Amino acid sequence: MYYSTESVLSNYRSSEGFGAARVLACAEGVAVIQTKPPKLKVCKVCECNFLAPPGLLRAKVCGPVCAGKIGRAQRIKAEKARLVREKRETREKLSILKPRGYWLARAKKAIQQFRRLEELAKGRGCMSCGRSQEEVTGTDSWKPGGLWDGGHFLSKGARPELALEPLNIWLQCKSCNGGSGKYARKGYTVNQSFEANLIAQEGAELVEWLKGPHEAKHYETDEIKSIEATYTAKTKELKARQAHA
Template identity: 60%
Template structure:
């Protein structure tokens, strides 16, 4: 048993006997069908591209060394701490210039701000991934320029004095150590990197 179409596939109005589509609807229906097919093909292409990107990312991730992931974890934690401090309205930990003061100056490659380490990563690798060792610094202070440092202080001394004033001497004493060596395996480093990337993305959404 066959069923005859009683409604036009384009305008949905009732068809006459023997009609499958209204004559005036043939062209717009064909155009609509072509557009629908194009959208479906574009959707399939996007899905395939997404799968390909995921596979490319997986292959690249599999080729990374521990040092690669360690470097990425350091960058992720620095980026989060820099954004976190900016979101609190903080200025430079070393010279105490405000965001408005720093950003009123000439633009520098990479922006106006860095995530500065109280204890350097090279001399103190055990604190390289410690968020509390990273504070907001203007590019000038992080580069070691004493132009804006407290009178009679080096940049490092200003960093320590201001950190003690703002966050407390207890934190400064703890950061000054000593600290045991840290040994992160690949999984731990990957988890840290992903955690702080996610935190940064969440903070960006909150600030948007």
């Protein structure tokens, strides 16, 4: 096809009227161009093939109907993002109003959960009565609320400075952690059995260190939040490893 040089340049620069035209030669005021066959596009909505009109070569939809659908989808997506953002901002504002004790309880729970799962993963039994996981499952499976706890060797009330100490938390069955003496051995109380088994398994040095004395801990709220986040992440990682084992 032959067009004048002026016509070719004006159309080629100002519009997309020539589509994918390519100038091959230009001599004596005559331009020779070669046009490529039009390339079909795939509609993002109905997935049909369509030919984009001149001036809309970047169109992603085949027509007004699909354009309306994709517009509605984008508005819905934007609205959901706005609601999520507002919910997060509200949660952050409310968290500032919550007392320190609230975050301390959450941190204790996170550490206990991690220690319980960690000890179960190692195949250990109850640190107080010494029963194995198989024995507890066989006799206590009827009890509600699970079979195992992360129990404190030295109670949180007596030793608040050790409330967030992981080495003060060990695996206990529900019966022993509840204070029952039913499974105590050789006349020991649950706490005495706890200490005896802890010495046998971990050594007297750890028990002596736990008994202290220790300096009082004064955690700031941000420190407590950081501790909770750390052990929540450790629990998540441990569960992921167990799932892929």
